[in-house]
Amino acid sequence: MRVPLSWLREYVDLPAGETGRDVAARLVRAGLEVETVEQLGADLKGPLVVGEVLSIEELSGFKKPIRHCFVNVGAANGTGEPQEIVCGATNFQVGDKVVVVLPGAVLPGPFPIAARQTYGHTSAGMICSARELGMGDDHNGIMVLESHLEPGTDAIELLQLVDEVLDIAVTPDRGYCLSLRGVAREAAAAYGLPLADPALLDVPPANADGYPVKVADPAGCDRFVARTVTGVDPSATSPIWLRRRLQKAGIRPVSLVVDITNYVMLEVGQPLHAYDRGRVDGPIQVRRAEPGETLTTLDGVKRQLSTEDLLICDNSGPIGLAGVMGGSTTEILDPVTDPETGLVTGSTEVIVEAAHFEPVTVARTVKRHKLPSEAAKRFERGVDPEAARAAAQRAVDLLVLIAGGTAEPGVTDIAAPHPLRTITIDADLPDRVAGTGYGRETVTRRLQEIGCSVLGSDVLEVTPPSWRPDLTDPYDLAEEVIRLEGYDNVPARMPTVPPGRGLTETQRFHRRVGLTLAGAGYVEINAYPFIGDAAFDALGLEAGDRRRRTVKLVNPLNDEEPALRTTLLPGLLGALRRNIGRGNTDLALFETGTVFLPKDELKVAPRLPVDRRPSEQELAELDAALPRQPRRVAVALAGERLPSGWWGQGAQATWADAVEAGRAVAAAAGVELTVRQAQLAPWHPGRCAELLVGDVVVGHAGELHPRVIKAMHLPERTSVMELDLDLLFEEGRRVSGPPVSAYPVATQDVALLVDAAVPAAEVEAALRDGAGELLESIRLFDVFTGEQAGEGRKSLAYTLRFRAGDRTLTADEASAARESAVAAATARTGAVLRGA
Structure with a gap:
């Protein structure tokens, strides 16, 4: 909202020496976001x-x-x-x-x-x-x-x-500040000055002579005011002062009637629409669209209407999208001058509409038709329904004054009943929230400054004004008092920390995971948690894949991503692709975050109170309505894992690096992973590893399928890993330092020949079981296939480290443990000791 300082001074008698920056500082202190103060004509010099x-x-x-x-x-x-x-x-x-x-x-x-x-x-x-x-x-x-x-x-x-213009970023809860009236009210409160409210006008009461209007949907339109002006001079143009105010506010002058409706909208905050009465066929109707209806809007686009659209209609059909944009069939005609006679023709009879439409209906219509407008921006945030009569009267007065028109005595005012909203608040609630003492008089005065009526002493009965639909509970009122008194006046006190508190074991584990991967050279990213079917298609997930079952958002930010993620991979791979597109070819990225898995039984979340702590039952109902949200970690690698240089050729990232990242995370949890071959999209069927802790599958790692790489425009051999941290933590234990023995280690190597189809993990498990309690660690250090190993066979070489905690092992003990391990591997996998 652009607010010229000269215009603002009409409603608030600001001190003569106050500059735009001074006013901006006051408004910022009161909670408004003044982004810039533009100096118009600062370098202008006459004559x-x-x-x-x-x-x-x-x-x-x-x-x-x-x-x-x-x-x-x-x-x-x-x-x-x-x-x-x-x-x-x-x-x-x-x-x-x-x-x-x-x-x-x-x-x-x-x-x-x-x-x-x-x-x-x-x-x-x-x-x-x-x-x-x-x-x-x-x-x-x-x-x-x-x-x-x-x-x-x-x-x-x-x-x-020469002027100063304040550019204010109006937040969704302060729609009343999308007008000079609203900003002036804030300025008046900030300076402690009276407000000259532009909506305080003498308005004639409704009567039977007004233009006929029928509202068939009072839920969508609870107020409709219509006034008629005849005898409008089509040759009349907007005066300089009117055009200049519109220009400073960022609106281009168009024609007199349109300029007046825009001017009143900026002044009072009530959007208006003007119809050429000669082009309106019969009574005006407000209703929902019927199947198959269309409307050509003022921008010349023919739009297919939805049955959820709220329309303004006449006997011919739709003539406007309510609260969004009017139709072309009833628009005010541009004046046309006859070149022979010099006579100007155009619209001479004008119907002024000032209505109040339900915010959600307008917002959905805007999104559905991709048709934002200044009017819709205000209706979406909430417009004062009581301002409609004054706005219509203001527009009529300007048409009479500037265009030489005559206001017809008929006044149409259709209003649905609006019960008063009364909020009960303890007078000391703002004191308790802010931790300071305002006092009842200050609380009452500040609430009255924003337009509330206040009754009571220790307990106040507060009726919010019609232009503040955002004030719904006591804490909203407490916030108003605190912001007007100044957030900078709230005392800063360090909270008292109860003894024995700190990070939980789960929080410590999550930190260890991040530090472990960062120490291994990975860079952390944070992706948006939204996802759509296109991402699942790119990952090659089949129609029945459980990861396609998602939690849908009621009001998504992007229609193409209407759900919450069930895997971290799309966001991680998207970040990988963007970085590669910008020239970063060697990448190792990771992300930790929650995924959202829907429950079998869907429940509606309760609306929790803000004036007290929710009860245990309310919290239980909320938890039952939420999807399961396990925390996961994922990594993605592409390019060189070890860089090339003068020292020689580097090493490309492979599936083995992704598996090793999983092992590192498991080590942070204090557990050891078992790795075995698996098949799961989006991994390559021959280069996919299933990661287990015991018999529990906690994740997968490996190289992406070539089709996935092509669909997502990723480098060849891109590898990823995804682990469920919650499962890993459950299977883990408290991490402590490794035991340190004073006795030496006995190292034994063993090379085994097995069938090529036998997984190395199965051989390793057999060796581990057969070696017994003296085994400290086991590591596969070589895999060999070829003529010497035999057709269909492979050689697996392991290093076994043996150690006792209370003595030095003898050579016979180490050899016996090795032979026992080999015997177990032979019995379970058919392994043959190489060279035997």
């Missing part, structure tokens, strides 16, 4: 005056039109003589009033003006366009002013070229 074109000589022989003009600028040039100016624009004629900048002046840019010789004539100044004056991007030609202005009049003051 800049109104001039009357006395003569125009068309110069020939040039590639573009050139005109040699004499312009009356009154006494502004010090002589009273006509000013000689050369100009290239052709949209003005003799007798027009224009804006003239004289030598010595400086235009925005800065662009100094001086007399100069050009096209064989002296040009002492310049006739200006709106863009050259810093009034907008319109550069269609010279700015022609109203005919009654006197030559020599100061154009800087006339056009309000």
Whole structure:
């Protein structure tokens, strides 16, 4: 919301010396987000005056039109003589009033003006366009002013070229600040000054003579005000002050009637719509769309309507999307001048609509049709339903004043009953929330400043104003008091930490996982938890895959990602792809986060109170309605794992690195993984490892399937790992340092020949079981296949480390343990000791 300071001063008598930055600081202190303060005309310097074109000589022989003009600028040039100016624009004629900048002046840019010789004539100044004056991007030609202005009049003051504009980012809960009325109320409270409310107007009561309106859906439209103005002069144009205020607020002037509706919307906060009464067929109706209906909106697009769309209709059908945009069949006609008679024709009878529409209905219509508008932006956040009558009256007054119209006595006002919302709040609640003492008088005064009516003493009965639908419970009111008193006045106190508290075992484990992977060279990312069917398709998941069963969002940020993730891989691989696209070819990324798995029985979550701690039953109902949210870790690798350099060739990342990342995470949990071959999308069927702790599958690792790599535009041999940290933690134990023995280790190597189909993990498990309690560790250090191993056979070489905690092992003990391990492997896997 762009707020010109000069306009704001009409409603709040700000101190004369207050600058835009001073006002912005006060508003920021009160909780508004003032992003910038724009200084309009800061580098502008006069003389800049109104001039009357006395003569125009068309110069020939040039590639573009050139005109040699004499312009009356009154006494502004010090002589009273006509000013000689050369100009290239052709949209003005003799007798027009224009804006003239004289030598010595400086235009925005800065662009100094001086007399100069050009096209064989002296040009002492310049006739200006709106863009050259810093009034907008319109550069269609010279700015022609109203005919009654006197030559020599100061154009800087006339056009309000010097001003300050506050650009405020209005949060969704403060929709009332999308108007000068709302921002002025905040400024008045911040300065402790009275507010001149622009909505306090004398409005005639509703009567039977108003334009006929029927509201068939009072839930979608609970207020509809209609007023009619006749005798509107189609040739009337928006006065300078009106156009300038719209321009400063960021809205382009269009035509008088449209400009007035936009002006009132900015002033009061109530969106309006104007219809050409001569083009409206019969009574106005408010209803939902019927199947198959269409509407061509003001932007010229024919739209297929949904039965959820709320419409404004007449006997011919839809004439507007309620709260979003009007239809083309009833729009105000642009004035047309007859070249022979000079008569101007256009809309002369105007119906002004000021209605209140349900916010969710408008928001869904905007999203459905991808049709944002200034009106919809306000309705989505909540508009004051009591402002409709005043806004309509204000628009009628301006049409009568500027366009010479006549207001018909008929007033249509259809209003659904609105029960008063009363909130009970302890007078000391803001004190307790902020940890300071405001006192009952301050609490009452601050609530009254925002428009609340307050009754009571120790316990207050507060009725919020109609323009604050966000105030629904006592803590909302406490927040209002605290913000108006200033967040910077809330005392800062360190909380008292109860003894014996700290990170839980689970939190420590999650930290260890992150530190372990970071220490191994992985970089952490945080991806959005949203997902769509396209991601599952890219991963090659079959239609019945359990990971396709998701929790759908009621109001997703993106229609293409309407669900919560069931795996970390899409977000991780998306980050990998973006980094590779930006030139980072050697990557090792990881992410830890929750996935969301729907329960078999769906339940609706209860709305928890904010004025007390929820009961155990309420918390249990909430927990029962939530999806399961296990925490997982995933890694993705591509490119070189070990870099190449002068020392030699590096090493490419492979499936083995992904498996090793899983082992590192398991070590952080204090458990050891068992690795065995598996098949699961999106992994390569021959390079997929299943990771187990005991008999429990905790994750998978390996190389991605080539089809997945192609679909996601990833490098060849990209490898990933995903582990369930909750399962890992359950199967783990408290991590402690490894035992340190004072006795030496006995190392034995063993090489076994087995069938090529026998998994190495199965051989390792047999060796581990057969070696007994003296075995400290076992490691596979070589895999060999070839002619020496035999057809269909492979050689697996392991290092076995034996150690006793109370003595030095003898050679016979170590050899016996080795032989026992080999015997167990032979019995279970058919292994043969190589060289035996």
